Amino acid sequence: xxxxxxxxxxxxxxxxxxxxxxxxxxxxxxxxxxxxxxxxxxxxxxxxxxxxxxxxxxxxxxxxxxxxxxxxxxxxxxxxxxx
Numbered sequence: 001x002x003x004x005x006x007x008x009x010x011x012x013x014x015x016x017x018x019x020x021x022x023x024x025x026x027x028x029x030x031x032x033x034x035x036x037x038x039x040x041x042x043x044x045x046x047x048x049x050x051x052x053x054x055x056x057x058x059x060x061x062x063x064x065x066x067x068x069x070x071x072x073x074x075x076x077x078x079x080x081x082x083x
Contacts, residue, residue, distance in 0.1 A: 006045050
């Protein structure tokens with residue numbers, strides 16, 4: 001299971017999964033992408049990259065997160081990354 005971390009961008013803008021994040025922004029990333037030089041871990045999320053699409057959709061439903069047009073796993077993870 002690859003746990004997702006909630007991080008805060010600390011010093012310079014970063015790009016993650018095609019989206020740009022500025023210092024102060026928060027997002028969810030996988031541990032393997034953590035770079036503590038530019039990010040600070042502020043918590044863990046309840047989601048994991050090992051979850052199925054159905055599990056991710058259920059998680060979003062329970063948390064009241066609107067997925068919009070996201071249907072693929074990567075797209076859903078991107079939406080949940082900004083929860």
